[in-house]
Amino acid sequence: MTYWGAAVAEGILIKGGRALAFPGGLTGEVDIMVDDGRIKAVEKGIAAGVATVIDASSCVVAPGLVEMHAHLREPGMEYKEDIASGSRAAARGGYSAVFCMPNTEPTIDNSSVAEYVYDRGVNEGLCMVLPHGAITLGRGGETLAPMGEMAACRAGVMGFSDDGAPVSDSEMMRRAMEYACTIGTLIISHSEEMSLSGGGQMNEGYYSTFLGLRGIPPEAEQIGIYRDICLAEKTGAWLHLAHVSTSGSVELVRGAKRRGVRVTCEVAPHHFSLDDSMLVSYDTNLKMNPPLRSRGDVEALLTGLADGTIDVIATDHAPHASHEKETEFDRAQFGVVGLETCLALVLTKVVDPGVLSLEDAIARLTEAPARIMDMGRWGYGTALTEGDDANLVVFNPEYEWTVDPGEFMSRSRNTPYAGWNVRGKVLHTVFKGRLVVTDGELV
Ligand SMILES: [Zn+2]
Secondary structure (H helix, E strand, C coil): CCCCCCCCCCCCCEEHHHHHHHCCCCEEEEEEEEECHHHEEEECCCCCCEEEEEEEECCCECCEEEEEEEEECCCCEEEEEECCHHHCCCCCCCCCEEEECCCCCCCCCHHHHHHHHHHHHHHHCEEEEECCCCCCCCCCCCCCCHHHHHHHCCCCCCEEECCCCCCCCCHHHHHHHHHHHHHHHHHEECCCCCEEEEECCEEEEEEEEECCCCCCCHHHHHHHHHHHHHHHHHHHCCCEEECCHHHHHHHHHHHHHHHHCCCCEEEEEEHCCCCCCHHHHEEEEEECCCCCCCHHHHHHHHHHHCCCCCCCCCCEEEECCCHHHHHCCHHHCCCCCCCCCHHHHHCCCCCCCCCCHHHHHCCCCCHHHHCCCCCCHHCCCCCCCCCCCCCEEEEEEEEEEECCCCHCCCCCCCCCCCCCEEHHHEEEECCCCCCEECCCCCC
């Protein structure tokens, strides 16, 4: 397949960075020459010629990050975010590819909406914007969407999800998985048993009782995940579980993988960096679905990352306007933005404490999502091989900075990390051979 985003020929020489490639790992200090949209050379001591030179000393050079789970809100809710602002946020966060969820208005449940989103991404030209398609028409849960049509269109839809809501009808989910098997695509499940979670505002436990807010029990997620794993086991479908948040969910995935079920899963940075005790502030930026869980769940998620049960780190970037968040807790919308803080949170909360090595952590943001989403068909490589499309991020893993939502490129500011001191900053992002972010700012 061809990604139609136009490459602008521009020579760039990235000098003296520590390069991370997958598979392969840390390759040591090298120079990377980029020309005509592609990686031209990866070796020591390339002489600077006509190219723009980027000094990457004390920086890491990695493949552009791949986001499997973002809500870019276009079409229909552009007051929260659109593909232009979402692409800017992604590029600034070090991403070269963003998969966006279909809970838009209209829903991405047919090829024309899928192609609309894809084309808007191409026009912005800051990162690949690739839509996931809905499993059911209008995400209504009643009629299967034309998944084959979406997979075959130029947006090449690979993942299908009714994310934001589960496919509650088990027979419908079974049929969706059977359909996905026949066309070789992936089902991405927002697993939730709504009869248990409906009306809940936060994790059910000590703090929900203390705060007098209705709880969402961990079992609501775990029952959903158990059902979806059973159906994947029966149908042979490839199941990817979105945003796992409880220790029980990690255990279910661990067991399924041990049995050989084709299942992968992701965790969001807020679920491994925050917990439900923080809700004593009643800060609505801490309200998301699945909710922030207990300290024990956070530990289990970190263990799941460490032992490889959790394949991917995905932000679940969910922008909301201030009037949708600055309201009573039980009226506020669920969700947080994440594209511009993810890498720093991973470095600060996963790499610094030694949960994962730098290489393994970056693999969860690049190699793993690229493999699951079969990015090779777009010519998207993570091996830093000569001839590959030049999609690269240059970041300083030691750089300390303070999160200021006022500086976000995203149209929305709903982050719980305002004022946090974090470590690790994206300095440069190269997309298809073009410098789109330099010194931390959009070009
Ligand atoms: Zn979801």
